[in-house]
Amino acid sequence: MDQHPQQHPEQTPGLSAGEQQAVDDNQQPRAAVLHEIIRAQGDHELERSVAALFWSALSAGLTMGLSLMAMGLLTSHLPDTQTSHVIASFGYSAGFLGVILARQQLFTENTITAVLPIMTQPTLGNFARLARLWAVVLVGNLAGTLLVAYVMLRLPIFDAQTDHAFLDIGHKVLLNEPGQMFAKGIISGWMIATMVWMIAALDNARIWVIILVTYLMALGDFTHIVVGSLEVSYLVWAGQAGWQDFLLFAGPTLAGNIIGGSFIFTLISHAQIRSDKPARGDQ
Known part of the structure; x- marks a missing residue:
């Protein structure tokens, strides 16, 4: 009787059963698995009540105040140089970390998670359900x-230098023409969708992915609703x-x-899964 473990022709010869199990354990999940994880999350969000969505979205809007607060505080404590913007941009990540790790409803996240169930079953x-979720979450976030x-402006919380930094950040946004805001918004939506997809594949590095993606958004002055x-x-x-x-x-x-997150990244990712035929061993 052959006592050696049976191997596929593609496998490296000489691997023991334990070594082959170690290889299998270190495999990244297939794209179809990530697609299903995100689709299931989106389907769960679509089932939530209006009240639950609104309060979660309102909390997310409040939490995003951390981004402006962190950028303004960093800017006010740094010299007025080009390097200061590079450092202060790290503050942009603060709100996203709070919202995503606390599982609060952020509109741009829903441009991918809640869209995948629609693409899987595009029924009226x-x-x-998608229109209801988007409307409630957007209103809650903006509120x-x-x-x-x-509150940040009216209550005596920050000194004049920090307040001036907040105003400068807002003025910088309005320097963009509407066409620039639209184009930069596409990139921003695409980056957030990419981040959501990456987070679904990770267990221990989520914080670093959030920081990396949102820091690049701030550094590039990409617009986020x-x-x-x-x-x-x-x-x-x-x-x-x-x-x-x-x-x-x-x-x-x-x-x-919406275009960057839903119609570019999500649509292409969904098309990839629909076109990907499983290997014979996966069937």
């Missing part, structure tokens, strides 16, 4: 950012911008985020 009922921006709403609304409450400026930011950025 599923589209209605939270408007509230936290007002939730963080940007916080930055621009701070200007509005301070009387240095109007609500028309807010809408000129929000409209193009929102459209860009």
Whole structure:
């Protein structure tokens, strides 16, 4: 009787059963597995009640205040040089870390997780569920950012130098033309969708992935509907911008985020899974 473990022709010869098990244990999950993890998460979110979605989204909007707070505090304590922007951009990650690790509802995350169930089963009922989720989460996120921006401005929390840093951050956002906000929003939505996909494949490095992706977003001045709403609304409450400026930011950025996250990354990723035929051993 042959006492050696049977091997596939593609395997390295001479591996023991324990060594082959170690190889199997270190395999990255197939793209189809990641797709199903994210799809299941999205399906769960689509089933949640309006009240649960809204309060979670409101909490996320408030938590995103950490991003503006961290960037402003870092900026106010650094010299006015180009290097300061490189360092202060790390503060942008603070709000995302809080929201994602606390499992709060962030609109741009839902442009991928909640869209995959729709692409899997594109029924009218599923589209209605998606529209409901997007509307509730977006309203909750914006309500939270408007509230936290007002509190940060009106309460005697920060000194004049930090307040000036907050205003400068908002003015920098409004320097973009609507077309630039739209284009940068596409990149931002794509980056967030990429981050969500990467997080699903990781167990121990999620924090570093969140920091890396969101830091690059800040460094590239890519527009994000939730963080940007916080930055621009701070200007509005301070009387240095109007609500028309807010809408000129929000409209193009929102459209860009949706296109970058849903119609580019998610659609391509879903098409990859639909086109990928499992290997004979996986069937």
